[in-house]
Amino acid sequence: MKYLHSIVCALAVAAAPAAVSQTGQEDTTHSRQVILIIGDGMGEQQITIARNYLEGATGRLLMDNMPVRAAVQVLTIEDKPAGKPVYVADSANTATSIATGVITSPGRIATSAGTDEDLTTIVELAESAGFRTGLVTTASVTDATAAAFVAHISMRLCENPELVDEVFYDAGYRDIHLGGCPQDARKRGGPGAISEQLARSSVDVILGGGARHFAVRTEAGHGSVLELARAEGFHTIDNLEQLQRSQPGRPLLGLFASGNLPLRLQGEAARIAEKPKPSLLNRLHPYLGSVTLPETMACEPNPAFKGTPSLKKMTDTALEHLAADNDRGFFLMIESASIDKAAHKRNPCGSIGEVAQLEEALHTALAFAAKHPQTLVLVTADHTQAAQLVPYTSLYAQFPVPIYTPGHLARIETPEGGVMAVNYATNDFRREEHTGAAVPLYANAEGIGRVSPFLPQPELFAIMVDYLGL
Amino acid sequence: MKYLHSIVCALAVAAAPAAVSQTGQEDTTHSRQVILIIGDGMGEQQITIARNYLEGATGRLLMDNMPVRAAVQVLTIEDKPAGKPVYVADSANTATSIATGVITSPGRIATSAGTDEDLTTIVELAESAGFRTGLVTTASVTDATAAAFVAHISMRLCENPELVDEVFYDAGYRDIHLGGCPQDARKRGGPGAISEQLARSSVDVILGGGARHFAVRTEAGHGSVLELARAEGFHTIDNLEQLQRSQPGRPLLGLFASGNLPLRLQGEAARIAEKPKPSLLNRLHPYLGSVTLPETMACEPNPAFKGTPSLKKMTDTALEHLAADNDRGFFLMIESASIDKAAHKRNPCGSIGEVAQLEEALHTALAFAAKHPQTLVLVTADHTQAAQLVPYTSLYAQFPVPIYTPGHLARIETPEGGVMAVNYATNDFRREEHTGAAVPLYANAEGIGRVSPFLPQPELFAIMVDYLGL
Numbered sequence: 059m060k061y062l063h064s065i066v067c068a069l070a071v072a073a074a075p076a077a078v079s080q081t082g083q084e085d086t087t088h089s090r091q092v093i094l095i096i097g098d099g100m101g102e103q104q105i106t107i108a109r110n111y112l113e114g115a116t117g118r119l120l121m122d123n124m125p126v127r128a129a130v131q132v133l134t135i136e137d138k139p140a141g142k143p144v145y146v147a148d149s150a151n152t153a154t155s156i157a158t159g160v161i162t163s164p165g166r167i168a169t170s171a172g173t174d175e176d177l178t179t180i181v182e183l184a185e186s187a188g189f190r191t192g193l194v195t196t197a198s199v200t201d202a203t204a205a206a207f208v209a210h211i212s213m214r215l216c217e218n219p220e221l222v223d224e225v226f227y228d229a230g231y232r233d234i235h236l237g238g239c240p241q242d243a244r245k246r247g248g249p250g251a252i253s254e255q256l257a258r259s260s261v262d263v264i265l266g267g268g269a270r271h272f273a274v275r276t277e278a279g280h281g282s283v284l285e286l287a288r289a290e291g292f293h294t295i296d297n298l299e300q301l302q303r304s305q306p307g308r309p310l311l312g313l314f315a316s317g318n319l320p321l322r323l324q325g326e327a328a329r330i331a332e333k334p335k336p337s338l339l340n341r342l343h344p345y346l347g348s349v350t351l352p353e354t355m356a357c358e359p360n361p362a363f364k365g366t367p368s369l370k371k372m373t374d375t376a377l378e379h380l381a382a383d384n385d386r387g388f389f390l391m392i393e394s395a396s397i398d399k400a401a402h403k404r405n406p407c408g409s410i411g412e413v414a415q416l417e418e419a420l421h422t423a424l425a426f427a428a429k430h431p432q433t434l435v436l437v438t439a440d441h442t443q444a445a446q447l448v449p450y451t452s453l454y455a456q457f458p459v460p461i462y463t464p465g466h467l468a469r470i471e472t473p474e475g476g477v478m479a480v481n482y483a484t485n486d487f488r489r490e491e492h493t494g495a496a497v498p499l500y501a502n503a504e505g506i507g508r509v510s511p512f513l514p515q516p517e518l519f520a521i522m523v524d525y526l527g528l
Numbered sequence: 529m530k531y532l533h534s535i536v537c538a539l540a541v542a543a544a545p546a547a548v549s550q551t552g553q554e555d556t557t558h559s560r561q562v563i564l565i566i567g568d569g570m571g572e573q574q575i576t577i578a579r580n581y582l583e584g585a586t587g588r589l590l591m592d593n594m595p596v597r598a599a600v601q602v603l604t605i606e607d608k609p610a611g612k613p614v615y616v617a618d619s620a621n622t623a624t625s626i627a628t629g630v631i632t633s634p635g636r637i638a639t640s641a642g643t644d645e646d647l648t649t650i651v652e653l654a655e656s657a658g659f660r661t662g663l664v665t666t667a668s669v670t671d672a673t674a675a676a677f678v679a680h681i682s683m684r685l686c687e688n689p690e691l692v693d694e695v696f697y698d699a700g701y702r703d704i705h706l707g708g709c710p711q712d713a714r715k716r717g718g719p720g721a722i723s724e725q726l727a728r729s730s731v732d733v734i735l736g737g738g739a740r741h742f743a744v745r746t747e748a749g750h751g752s753v754l755e756l757a758r759a760e761g762f763h764t765i766d767n768l769e770q771l772q773r774s775q776p777g778r779p780l781l782g783l784f785a786s787g788n789l790p791l792r793l794q795g796e797a798a799r800i801a802e803k804p805k806p807s808l809l810n811r812l813h814p815y816l817g818s819v820t821l822p823e824t825m826a827c828e829p830n831p832a833f834k835g836t837p838s839l840k841k842m843t844d845t846a847l848e849h850l851a852a853d854n855d856r857g858f859f860l861m862i863e864s865a866s867i868d869k870a871a872h873k874r875n876p877c878g879s880i881g882e883v884a885q886l887e888e889a890l891h892t893a894l895a896f897a898a899k900h901p902q903t904l905v906l907v908t909a910d911h912t913q914a915a916q917l918v919p920y921t922s923l924y925a926q927f928p929v930p931i932y933t934p935g936h937l938a939r940i941e942t943p944e945g946g947v948m949a950v951n952y953a954t955n956d957f958r959r960e961e962h963t964g965a966a967v968p969l970y971a972n973a974e975g976i977g978r979v980s981p982f983l984p985q986p987e988l989f990a991i992m993v994d995y996l997g998l
Contacts, residue, residue: 102572102599102912102965110964115603115613116984127981128597129572129968133585143585145948146919164923227927236926344956442572446916447964448954449616453634456706457697461957464934478615478964483953484918486814487931494580494917494948495572498599500981511597511970514586 089387090189091380091433092180092522093423096156096203096391097416098149099398099409101442101497107406107480108413110447111357114474120417120424121437126501131514132441132494137163138172146494149398150214152440152515153206157181157391159519165237167202167211167252174241176210176249180389180519181261183528190262190388192376196319196369196415197395198268199311200252203440207391209255211242218271218283222251244277251277257287260309262388263379265372267315269296287311298367301375306382312372320362321396323411326355331404331466331482340460349460354469354477357407369394370418377426387432389526392419401443402489404466406480409445427502434504434525438518439497444490448481559857560659561850561903562650562992563893564626566673566861567886568619569868569879571912571967577876577950578883580917581827584944590887590894591907596971601984602911602964607633608642616964619868620684622910622985623676627651627861629989635707637672637681637722644711646680646719650859650989651731653998660732660858662846666789666839666885667865668738669781670722673910677861679725681712688741688753692721714747721747727757730779732858733849735842737785739766757781768837771845776852782842790832791866793881796825801874801936801952810930819930824939824947827877839864840888847896857902859996862889871913872959874936876950879915897972904974904995908988909967914960918951 097104109119134151135141141163148164155161158168158177168177181191193204200217215225216239224238242248249255253271256264272284281289288294292311295301301312332352339347373392380388394416400408420437427433450469452461465483472478484491499518501509508521567574579589604621605611611633618634625631628638628647638647651661663674670687685695686709694708712718719725723741726734742754751759758764762781765771771782802822809817843862850858864886870878890907897903920939922931935953942948954961969988971979978991 103963106601106965109601110613110615115615116601118982122599122601122982125981127599129592131576131579131586131592143580143942143944143946144920145580145585145917145946148923229927234927444916446914446954447615449961449964450614452955452957453618453961454955454957454959457699457704457957459957461955463954464956465953472613474613476613476615481954483935484916484933484951485922485924485931486934487922487924487927487929489924491919491923493573494919495576511595512588512592 089385089430089432090526091387091430092389092525093426093433093435094391094522095416095420095423095435095437096393097397097413097437097439098203098393098395099401099441099443099492100413100416100439101493101495103445103447104397104401104409104413104443105498107445107447107478108410110478111410111470111472112414115476120420121500124437124500125503126505126509128499128509128511128513129496130438130499130518131496131512133161133515135161135163135171141171146492147441148202148492149440150202150206153203155515156440156518157207159516161516165214167206167209167214169210169212174212179207180522180528181207183523184389184526185260187526187528188386189526190380190384192263192380192388192390193261194263194369194372194376194390195266195393195395196412197266197393197399198271198317199256199264199266199313200268200271201318201395203393203395204266204391205252208259208261209252210249211239211252211255213237213239216242216251217268218253218274219251219277220274222277253283254286257283257292258290263310263376265310265312265376267313267317267319269313270316272313298365298371301367301371304375306379310379314367318396318399319366321360321400321405321408321411322363322368322415323357323407324360325405325407325468326358329355331406331468331480333466334462336460345459347460349462351462352467352469354471356471357410360411368418369415370422373419373422377422381430387526389522392423394419398443401445404482404490406445406468406470424502432504434522435502436505436518437500442493442495442497444482444484444493446481448479450477450479559855559900559902560996561857561900562859562995563896563903563905564861564992565886565890565893565905565907566863567867567883567907567909568673568863568865569871569911569913569962570883570886570909571963571965573915573917574867574871574879574883574913575968577915577917577948578880580948581880581940581942582884585946590890591970594907594970595973596975596979598969598979598981598983599966600908600969600988601966601982603631603985605631605633605641611641616962617911618672618962619910620672620676623673625985626910626988627677629986631986635684637676637679637684639680639682644682649677650992650998651677653993654859654996655730657996657998658856659996660850660854662733662850662858662860663731664733664839664842664846664860665736665863665865666882667736667863667869668741668787669726669734669736669783670738670741671788671865673863673865674736674861675722678729678731679722680719681709681722681725683707683709686712686721687738688723688744689721689747690744692747723753724756727753727762728760733780733846735780735782735846737783737787737789739783740786742783768835768841771837771841774845776849780849784837788866788869789836791830791870791878791881792833792885793827793877794830795875795877795938796828799825801876801938801950803936804932806930815929817930819932821932822937822939824941826941827880830881838888839885840892843889843892847892851900857996859992862893864889868913871915874952874960876915876938876940894972902974904992905972906975906988907970912963912965912967914952914954914963916951918949920947920949
């Protein structure tokens with residue numbers, strides 16, 4: 059919780075020009091903006107799977123047409139000072155890398171590994187320098203990626219005041235202890251749970267899910283976190299109609315679902331990847347018998363999505379609010395969160411729909427940048443995920459033995475008439491794991507000369523800070 | 529077998545300047561070279577796994593420092609004219625894409641899907657225009673990647689005259705028919721098996737493995753394919769000492785192993801990824817009992833590699849031969865083949881060692897390019913592969929149930945003191961599958977303005993053809 063100016067941050071601040079507004083007049087031509095779009099879990103496998111479905115095997119996504127493309131080295135360390143490398147990240151420590159320029163340990167929200175010091179975020183720097191700021195996500199706004207841009211807490215699951223001391227998972231027959239953030243509680247002089255930190259923040263626009271984390275009482279207990287947010291000046295909304303009607307002028311907090319927003323797409327009849335079913339004989343010996351693979355399926359709209367603001371609609375509103383009468387500029391983070399969340403649940407159609415949502419938000423961002431030339435648009439992922447695009451017909455299909463994944467498999471009928479097989483096999487638990495490959499980074503023309511072909515993830519922070527002159 | 533000038537090829541030829549040597553004098557400053565380095569199966573997961581081991585989590589590979597980086601869309605179709613997309617490639621059809629600019633079907637070597645027409649390769653175009661050509665690989669020189677730059681045949685396994693009609697796999701209790709290329713046999717007017725096509729080719733340097741495919745009699749039966757190669761003018765060598773002594777002047781065919789060259793690295797005591805071993809109780813119910821994961825291991829030199837020419841040594845020799853007294857230039861393809869072959873066998877240390885080999889060959893190529901300015905160096909992969917970098921400690925480790933991959937797992941001790949977990953789980957067969965994600969492409973500064981951030985794999989052909997003015 060101590061306030062640490064990281065070395066990267068201190069250097070960036072020292073090197074930045076003293077860029078302050080010279081006049082009170084509106085002069086949007088001098089404003090500078092960063093729009094950072096994060097596809098959670100959106101590695102090369104997820105992108106290719108989505109491209110094949112959405113645009114066809116020879117098609118192109120919008121991000122494919124961006125003029126700058128790089129690879130980002132994802133970095134994580136153990137939870138101690140100078141901890142050894144951890145080769146697979148979580149969304150909390152990667153968001154911390156991007157938001158603060160500092161490598162930290164899994165689960166941490168803008169706090170340092172081992173020493174638990176608060177790390178200055180780009181949102182804080184931008185606010186101090188007079189920029190507006192916004193966070194848009196399809197997850198709970200208290201979830202790791204958005205949280206790390208504003209909040210400082212030792213563990214990502216401490217999303218609301220009821221969870222700040224200890225987090226349990228109700229496994230039915232027993233509670234499982236998942237950790238806690240006792241030292242971060244306000245009663246101990248800490249900044250409190252994530253929702254309470256957001257309610258007290260100076261962020262101009264916060265849009266996403268997570269109403270349940272604002273419905274609980276604050277630590278002080280005088281009312282709900284949502285009431286606190288209102289008292290702190292937020293205009294609060296909770297549905298699509300309100301979103302479309304909302305006018306710039308006041309800080310806006312939109313919470314459109316109890317938890318994460320519903321997925322846009324699902325598998326036919328809500329199917330996800332399934333285990334191939336070997337015959338009894340094949341269970342006795344892998345060279346005998348046969349296997350029944352999951353039936354092929356199309357993707358279809360998820361009925362639960364109806365009435366949910368799309369990522370594009372939230373982005374539209376956020377941009378209106380951030381750009382109105384603003385001669386300084388802004389920082390906006392937009393997350394398509396459930397590429398990852400659907401992959402954890404072995405739901406390839408879910409992930410595909412959320413890449414489509416990201417593409418639409420990107421379209422809006424690029425259109426904005428076309429009208430506001432000093433706008434850096436970045437698209438990246440935080441880490442890679444379990445889904446693998448595998449052969450529909452095994453490379454070894456000539457061999458007269460059943461060949462199939464030991465994990466879960468979905469076989470998706472693509473609109474162009476092919477069948478695409480997607481495999482999930484990092485574990486047999488209820489949720490798949492992340493994986494550790496480098497992730498893509500795309501930029502619009504403002505990124506030329508600023509983004510090198512290969513960069514460590516914390517360098518994203520430095521690029522954005524430098525662009526805004528922070 | 530019919531000779532098809534593809535549309536891409538025809539356009540490229542039409543658009544190319546009539547670049548012929550103006551004088552007989554040596555003028556190496558005017559020579560142009562393309563050095564194409566292919567890491568077979570070297571997707572982002574393999575690269576990150578290798579980087580973590582070879583350079584450390586925060587380290588950089590040589591390819592990471594190249595000034596141009598793009599993503600390549602891997603494309604495959606069914607084996608019929610205008611076939612539907614196939615979402616996962618094999619090395620034959622991807623090499624055909626790169627070598628000829630034409631998308632084809634799995635298993636095909638520079639022949640068209642369905643119509644089986646021969647596709648003109650960059651090696652053929654380069655030779656016709658007076659450039660020297662070379663192929664270097666750690667696989668058999670008759671294997672798919674190298675073959676597709678020179679040979680034309682309907683099925684990659686027809687590597688020697690004994691295999692041209694039919695290929696069987698001896699499964700012990702029975703033979704398994706894997707296909708054949710009867711229409712390609714010389715006795716039917718075809719070009720013959722791959723080794724025979726290589727022996728009759730005009731390639732200036734061919735280095736790799738595959739001696740057994742040259743030890744068999746030619747179709748005509750007057751002697752071995754190796755004798756044919758000698759009769760056609762090749763100087764033939766078969767060991768490291770000969771390679772180091774070899775002098776430019778004559779076409780060179782070096783075959784340094786019976787099949788593929790041995791891997792440089794292996795797991796401790798030759799271990800590869802292994803199946804986690806669940807307890808009896810865990811077999812009864814996934815929430816019960818425990819699991820024994822494979823012991824961690826280091827990587828170590830593979831004793832069988834001793835005396836094998838490294839990819840770097842072969843590259844050194846190839847460059848000497850191709851550049852000597854050459855005022856026109858050359859095309860050289862260098863393949864680190866066993867990144868893929870080791871991954872098929874669930875051997876992560878094997879793949880890591882072969883990325884290291886690629887890095888060394890790249891070092892040689894970049895040093896050459898530094899002395900010969902008009903040298904385009906490209907590094908890419910043909911397709912992605914099964915290996916996944918997964919968490920050493922599950923994301924869900926707080927849950928008191930055994931969580932482990934249903935596939936094969938290796939836990940590798942890295943030199944920097946971490947443990948890196950690598951998962952293989954596309955199937956439970958003796959060989960893992962390929963996967964379908966886009967692959968990286970790197971270029972030296974000659975690629976700036978020539979390589980766009982995202983390109984279909986066949987465009988690699990067009991870029992190289994254009995660079996050489998073919």
